[in-house]
Amino acid sequence: MEKVGVYDELDNLKATELRLGLPGTEETVSCGKSNKRALPNNTEKEIESTGKTETASPPKAQIVGWPPVRSYRKNNIQTKKNESEGQGNYVKVSMDGAPYLRKIDLTMYKQYPELMKSLENMFKFSVGEYFEREGYKGSDFVPTYEDKDGDWMLVGDVPWEMFVSSCKRLRIMKGSEVKGLGCGV
């Protein structure tokens, strides 16, 4: 049976917290470190916050505490234990235009393609194809992340392990904001 991945309900409540968020308003401008792609300084328009009772049809991502199976049981069913034990590494994920923030556990993935697929499912979009020099092509959406230094980077630029250990949060940028990344739109 496939790994459940991001849909695991784990002990950490914050893992599947649904929150209203204004994506990307706190980001900083990156200074020129040579191996990082710089993001433009964003003066983002405030995205209208939608009320909690907004009737956006809920994506099929998991609801907190549903189905009602205790974490202990979920984590201990055979074959799930074969994965590494660990606290999990939870990062917030926002997408431009989406009303809710999500949280995912990066340790549930082994490589970039798995992560991307999961994000695509979660937010119902597609990222296009990744190219080392040019970034993502073929889509309006670009996955970015904030690293330990506060710089915004393109997801995929660094080796996976380095990414997992340095990623603080993810943001899926859209449209015009993407230009500074040197991606083909």
Add this chain to the structure above:
Amino acid sequence: MTEEDSSAKMSEDVEKYLNLNPPCSSSSSSSSAATFTNKSRNFKSSPPPCPDHVLENVLENVLQFLTSRCDRNAVSLVCRSWYRVEAQTRLEVFIGNCYSLSPARLIHRFKRVRSLVLKGKPRFADFNLMPPNWGAQFSPWVAATAKAYPWLEKVHLKRMFVTDDDLALLAESFPGFKELTLVCCEGFGTSGIAIVANKCRQLKVLDLMESEVTDDELDWISCFPEGETHLESLSFDCIESPINFKALEELVVRSPFLKKLRTNRFVSLEELHRLMVRAPQLTSLGTGSFSPDNVPQGEQQPDYAAAFRACKSIVCLSGFREFRPEYLLAISSVCANLTSLNFSYANISPHMLKPIISNCHNIRVFWALDSIRDEGLQAVAATCKELRELRIFPFDPREDSEGPVSGVGLQAISEGCRKLESILYFCQNMTNGAVTAMSENCPQLTVFRLCIMGRHRPDHVTGKPMDDGFGAIVKNCKKLTRLAVSGLLTDEAFSYIGEYGKLIRTLSVAFAGNSDKALRYVLEGCPKLQKLEIRDSPFGDVGLRSGMHRYSNMRFVWLSSCLISRGGCRGVSHALPNVVVEVFGADGDDDEDTVTGDYVETLYLYRSLDGPRKDAPKFVTIL
């Protein structure tokens, strides 16, 4: 006091009472005291006992036979004298909600408690719907009982927060301590367990069930004292850290009374074998990983089947945490005697199940994953005619996973296992037909918990809501005390529950109903309702208000992600001073972007004799 002593004393008292009161006198108790004094001048015996004392003595002797807490509660309401005597003789106290009274009140009323059962957090806390550090600490209870009941022998806790310090205080304060059971608890680690193991020299039972135990990297098994132990039950299957196997083996060898042993997944099949050989008297065995450490080389592997054959008393099997199918048949020889089998952590296919289950004619309790599929359930139905309790858990607990069990399996069980009393069934799809069939075939059902994992999912054959199925359950299962509903449900389902669910004590609702009417039906219709837990359903203040007449008589009500407002909750708290009304958000943040204004994420209300608790964390507001 032994029975003989007390009845001798009783007849002495009665004699004295009769001698001093002439049969024709019909004096009241107040004047008879004066009569005694005058007449007693002629008697050599000591001052006669007042009739109240005699009566209390008699009552004490009678009440010691009453163990049921319902009976005792009734007795204590008769009059003050009975209340007093009952309080003196209650040995086991059950507290269903630790916040319904203070420890001080407990020790003030009951003076001779030997056994304490305490429950803390409400059940929905198990599903991450309650922020951490909400409460339910054992500390104040152990502190109070340490002073008041030095003879305490048994503590049973469920969903409580227990620290290592609490366990240390327990171990130090109760020299005769015999039984510790911690179910779904957290806050402690192996160091706390080590202290209990070491200091409680009379320990008979140490059972840790589904609790979170931090690994303090301590060899707690070696902390049991040398020499023969009194251990009868040792369950540590939830300890997620390796143990010193040699120490465990030695412990088992010097525990001749050991009947129940539930090991954790760090005990391999070879190690299990060694334990079984040393403890053939076991009645309940948790098999640990059920997987060998080493790849066996031909004849060198131990004879597992022989070890099971030698354990002729085993009636309960669990574990199988990492089982290897090729070894499963080793348990065959005990199958005919098994009354309880728990495969719920093992990915067992129908093919693996059939040869095992076909011998389990005496099974009463069976837990498994839905990996056994409808086919496996049919095999259970064909053989397990004595089945009383069935639990089927999802291997893949997501809304859109494959559904290997369905109404087909449910119906088969209902047709084969007519004595069924309790069922918990996770599935993706269900039909009203199958649920109705169960209601008709299994009239002994007291617990019916059906979880259709897809929210709002209708009958997958007819497309209709699941109202009729659940309606049939409440109508036909006249002994039903616990119900959990799911799937697409309209207010009509709740009207059935209110109309027929007259014995229901616990009701769990999620993603169901259309309006406040549903909640009203239940609150007005179910007189025995004690525990009501509801999430993500369109119930608002009107529905909440409709239960005002009930809340003081209920253990708790939980409403989360519904449509209630702060104002509505405040209304309840103002109207019912002996009910504590707590509101909080789901994640305990103090963030501005979570709960604001009037919206209430979670309402948890419960009756309390001692008012609101003083240990509520910041994120909880008590209205």
